[in-house]
Amino acid sequence: MIDVQNITKRYGNLTAIDRVTFSVAKGEVLAFLGPNGAGKTTTMRILTCFMPATEGRATVAGFDCADQPLDVKRRIGYLPETPPVYLEFTVSEYLTFVGRMRGMVGKNLTTAIDQSIEKLALGTVRHRLIGNLSRGYRQRVGLAQAVLHDPPVLILDEPTVGLDPKQIIEIRDLIKGLAGSHSVILSTHILPEATAVCQRVVIISGGRIVAEDTPDQLSARLRHSEKISVTIKTPPDNCLAKLQSIPGILNVFQGQSAGTFLLECALGQDKRDEVARFIIANQWGLLELRTISMTLEDVFLQLTRHEEGMTPQADQVSELPQATQETAS
Numbered sequence: 001m002i003d004v005q006n007i008t009k010r011y012g013n014l015t016a017i018d019r020v021t022f023s024v025a026k027g028e029v030l031a032f033l034g035p036n037g038a039g040k041t042t043t044m045r046i047l048t049c050f051m052p053a054t055e056g057r058a059t060v061a062g063f064d065c066a067d068q069p070l071d072v073k074r075r076i077g078y079l080p081e082t083p084p085v086y087l088e089f090t091v092s093e094y095l096t097f098v099g100r101m102r103g104m105v106g107k108n109l110t111t112a113i114d115q116s117i118e119k120l121a122l123g124t125v126r127h128r129l130i131g132n133l134s135r136g137y138r139q140r141v142g143l144a145q146a147v148l149h150d151p152p153v154l155i156l157d158e159p160t161v162g163l164d165p166k167q168i169i170e171i172r173d174l175i176k177g178l179a180g181s182h183s184v185i186l187s188t189h190i191l192p193e194a195t196a197v198c199q200r201v202v203i204i205s206g207g208r209i210v211a212e213d214t215p216d217q218l219s220a221r222l223r224h225s226e227k228i229s230v231t232i233k234t235p236p237d238n239c240l241a242k243l244q245s246i247p248g249i250l251n252v253f254q255g256q257s258a259g260t261f262l263l264e265c266a267l268g269q270d271k272r273d274e275v276a277r278f279i280i281a282n283q284w285g286l287l288e289l290r291t292i293s294m295t296l297e298d299v300f301l302q303l304t305r306h307e308e309g310m311t312p313q314a315d316q317v318s319e320l321p322q323a324t325q326e327t328a329s
């Protein structure tokens with residue numbers, strides 16, 4: 001549904017994005033992650049036909065973003081970081097205005113407005129001035145204008161920035177509800193959001209794509225060993241060495257809290273059973289035992305660590321150093 005092939009954008013001497021390539025399938029929700037200045041907004045602006053790429057080609061539903069902007073815009077709903085609402089309109093007036101701008105009239109327009117108001121749960125505020133609404137409701141109105149013409153593609157730039165935790169959950173649920181019927185690109189730097197809402201993640205750093213995969217696959221690709229966290233009630237003297245004597249345990253580290261230890265074993269090996277038996281046999285009191293998986297945050301930090309210098313490439317990720325974030329807390 002969205003196909004981006006080797007797009008580069010230069011602002012004078014600055015290369016904001018460099019040969020960016022990715023695609024989004026029909027009905028898929030894709031997270032577009034990157035630190036500040038990575039090139040997310042530049043990519044969104046090219047996809048929404050706000051400006052052309054210097055090189056490369058981007059298409060939406062088969063239409064070229066540079067050569068067929070009207071065809072592309074008809075098929076896209078766009079929510080910029082700041083919702084493009086007019087504060088002096090009521091919700092209903094604003095959606096009518098947006099619908100007319102999109103060429104909708106009569107029954108089609110009223111039905112579309114009713115549907116988007118229902119989808120975004122705006123019924124109770126439809127006759128209120130947007131200027132009097134909370135930020136969360138304004139964001140919903142922004143989303144309502146994006147889905148009004150029922151576009152197959154939605155591009156959402158940081159849709160939960162500045163919202164309170166309850167509003168964040170509501171907006172994320174709304175976005176999840178759009179999956180399947182819409183292809184969505186969600187630009188964000190909030191990692192739990194990407195895990196919660198998206199099936200696939202593209203990470204951009206320094207203007208280049210450094211990874212593209214599911215959150216689970218990304219962490220699997222960057223993992224170099226298995227890690228187990230154990231918490232022991234009465235650890236003996238020299239506990240580290242004793243735990244390290246368990247066959248298959250390569251390294252043992254002290255965790256952040258008292259009695260917690262981090263055990264490392266080879267990739268693909270599960271030593272939880274052996275560790276549990278060992279601690280129980282020694283009667284040290286096993287309070288907790290669990291594997292530690294790499295979070296998307298660890299993955300992101302590894303892949304964007306070189307932002308200021310050499311940017312790692314997608315095919316080099318397995319060579320990168322291990323995450324430094326793992327603790328037993």
Ligand SMILES: Nc1ncnc2c1ncn2[C@@H]1O[C@H](COP(=O)(O)OP(=O)(O)OP(=O)(O)O)[C@@H](O)[C@H]1O
Nearest residue numbers: 011014015016034035036037038039040041042043
């Ligand atoms: N109009 C412009 N003229 C010159 N440089 C620009 C322009 N727009 C963006 N840039 C630069 O291009 C790079 C990418 O910016 P972009 O806004 O796309 O990043 P971003 O990932 O959206 O960042 P943020 O999360 O901070 O919005 C940055 O170095 C930025 O300073």
